[in-house]
Amino acid sequence: xxxxxxKNGDPAELVERSTFRNEAMLQEYIHKNPExxxxxxxxxxxxxxxxxxxxxxxxxxxxxxxxxxxxxxxVVETKLYRNTDxxxxxxxxxxxxxxxxxxxxDYNEFVGIxxxxxxKAFGVDFRQKAMDFFEIDDEQTEAMMESLRSxxxxxxxxFVIVMDxxxxxxxxxxxxxxxxxxxxxxxxxxxxxxxxxxxxIIPRLFGVEVRKPLPRKFTSYDKESWYxxxxxxxxxGEVEIVRSFEDLANLEPFGFDYxxxxxxxxxxxxxxxxxxxxxxxxGFRVDGKVExxxxxxxxxxxxxxEPLRRDFLDRLKKIPDFPGNxxxxxxxxxxxxxxxxxxxxxxxxxxxxxxxxxxGNA
Numbered sequence: 092x093x094x095x096x097x098k099n100g101d102p103a104e105l106v107e108r109s110t111f112r113n114e115a116m117l118q119e120y121i122h123k124n125p126e127x128x129x130x131x132x133x134x135x136x137x138x139x140x141x142x143x144x145x146x147x148x149x150x151x152x153x154x155x156x157x158x159x160x161x162x163x164x165x166v167v168e169t170k171l172y173r174n175t176d177x178x179x180x181x182x183x184x185x186x187x188x189x190x191x192x193x194x195x196x197d198y199n200e201f202v203g204i205x206x207x208x209x210x211k212a213f214g215v216d217f218r219q220k221a222m223d224f225f226e227i228d229d230e231q232t233e234a235m236m237e238s239l240r241s242x243x244x245x246x247x248x249x250f251v252i253v254m255d256x257x258x259x260x261x262x263x264x265x266x267x268x269x270x271x272x273x274x275x276x277x278x279x280x281x282x283x284x285x286x287x288x289x290x291x292i293i294p295r296l297f298g299v300e301v302r303k304p305l306p307r308k309f310t311s312y313d314k315e316s317w318y319x320x321x322x323x324x325x326x327x328g329e330v331e332i333v334r335s336f337e338d339l340a341n342l343e344p345f346g347f348d349y350x351x352x353x354x355x356x357x358x359x360x361x362x363x364x365x366x367x368x369x370x371x372x373x374g375f376r377v378d379g380k381v382e383x384x385x386x387x388x389x390x391x392x393x394x395x396x397e398p399l400r401r402d403f404l405d406r407l408k409k410i411p412d413f414p415g416n417x418x419x420x421x422x423x424x425x426x427x428x429x430x431x432x433x434x435x436x437x438x439x440x441x442x443x444x445x446x447x448x449x450x451g452n453a
Contacts, residue, residue: 121155124292127281140157142157142209154169160231161238163238163242164247168251172254198421202236250275253279257297261278277297279294279296281293313349328431329428345447358375382422392452394419406442406445409442
């Protein structure tokens with residue numbers, strides 16, 4: 092469809108629709124201008140940050156991997172109408188999403204790839220770019236990162252197919268899949284025009300017609316409600332493990348904080364020192380993991396000291412079947428079920444008691 096352009100009352104000019112020269116040109120435009128994907132139609136003020144291009148998976152490279160400020164993850168595929176099977180493009184996007192979920196178990200490695208992509212494109216790491224791009228503070232960024240981790244672990248991924256033209260069969264297929272599944276799949280058709288030194292884009296979003304309930308983003312828990320959700324999601328034996336630790340730690344300076352961010356809710360174990368410093372060491376997650384917070388506590392004794400860090404790790408390794416690849420960086424985790432016998436719990440609690448003493452003596 093042609094466009095009519097006039098300036099300051101001058102005679103109007105007819106501008107015919109242009110074409111992207113190749114898919115690389117389309118991908119480059121999306122990367123530099125993510126606002127051309129109008130996700131604001133899904134939710135007011137929502138926008139996408141393209142954090143990585145050509146993100147490698149076992150099924151091939153994803154054209155663009157994007158996130159929003161809620162930590163939602165988007166697989167973005169760019170295709171030209173003339174170059175693709177209009178039905179196979181949807182299957183390809185889902186294949187990339189499955190591969191991303193199945194083979195991205197190491198969250199720290201995943202964020203590292205985003206870091207490299209952002210440094211290459213913007214000169215800063217992913218976290219800093221997200222803070223600047225979404226204009227959020229450190230606490231909001233932390234919530235975004237937690238939500239991103241949860242979405243990756245749970246395989247909650249949104250799909251966006253960007254094309255210069257979309258036929259009716261693909262639109263119908265997207266609507267059908269959205270209506271009858273938990274997937275969120277969108278198509279963006281870009282009308283592209285060139286006029287003098289200007290590039291003009293008119294985006295149209297398809298798939299939004301199917302409105303699904305917005306996912307729960309942030310929920311606060313007290314002790315009772317946290318255990319209710321934990322019981323719904325985990326076997327009774329794991330509930331008893333958490334209760335047994337809490338019974339052991341039911342004296343100062345031990346304490347629990349029950350909190351949640353999306354599906355990744357956790358009871359966080361707190362250490363309170365006599366200097367009124369709070370140090371979150373680990374949490375019991377409702378997905379059945381014990382997660383440590385080494386990304387936050389490395390500045391506190393004993394974790395700021397390499398020999399003491401090794402000492403702590405050696406204490407944890409006394410737990411039978413403790414994972415050999417566990418390391419004191421980022422947010423490593425191990426299954427709660429490993430603490431299911433008396434000896435394992437004794438070794439674990441002893442290691443945490445040692446932390447209490449070291450922090451208290453600092």
